[in-house]
Amino acid sequence: DGGITQSPKYLFRKEGQNVTLSCEQNLNHDAMYWYRQDPGQGLRLIYYSQIVNDFQKGDIAEGYSVSREKKESFPLTVTSAQKNPTAFYLCASSVQAGGQETQYFGPGTRLLVL
């Protein structure tokens, strides 16, 4: 987990509320990623960013939004359009996107719906 921080560790969302998950890295990595993890399933890619001010949708982007204004930061907003947001959210980064680059993960944020 070293070098990538996620906050908060637990987050509670009320119906109709937007919430933002923080991800910060001090590894000087260009690429950053957001994954969703549900019990018994592998990780599913929500969004990724290869460089500042650029990001692409992953496999399950609906109901989520991101920004990449700084190299170190890649916050994820879970909008009210995401009807089943309860999950464990993992942020990752790599030196570059693609190729043989290893992704390194943060400690995760568990989102629960009240």
Added chain:
Amino acid sequence: AQSVAQPEDQVNVAEGNPLTVKCTYSVSGNPYLFWYVQYPNRGLQFLLKYITGDNLVKGSYGFEAEFNKSQTSFHLKKPSALVSDSALYFCAVRDLGNYGQNFVFGPGTRLSVLP
């Protein structure tokens, strides 16, 4: 399209015995293959990866994995299991032929090492 299968949801092994966690993959080109471990309520930790070269890859904490191209497998192994190895293990693949293509993760295998 890329895909990864981990055919066992759960693997139980006695402490001190060898362990194997299985992974098979499907890619259109040559694969990059990775193993990660996850402890409860934690992020994934990188164990090892195969890019090219020697089919036996050594990684962290005494783990190793064997790449078998003909069987499209990348099984994770350890000669002597520890109770502390109990965790969730993920195999992941990226297709070398598609630069920028992202990882595909398997569903995970829960390893329980019994004392």
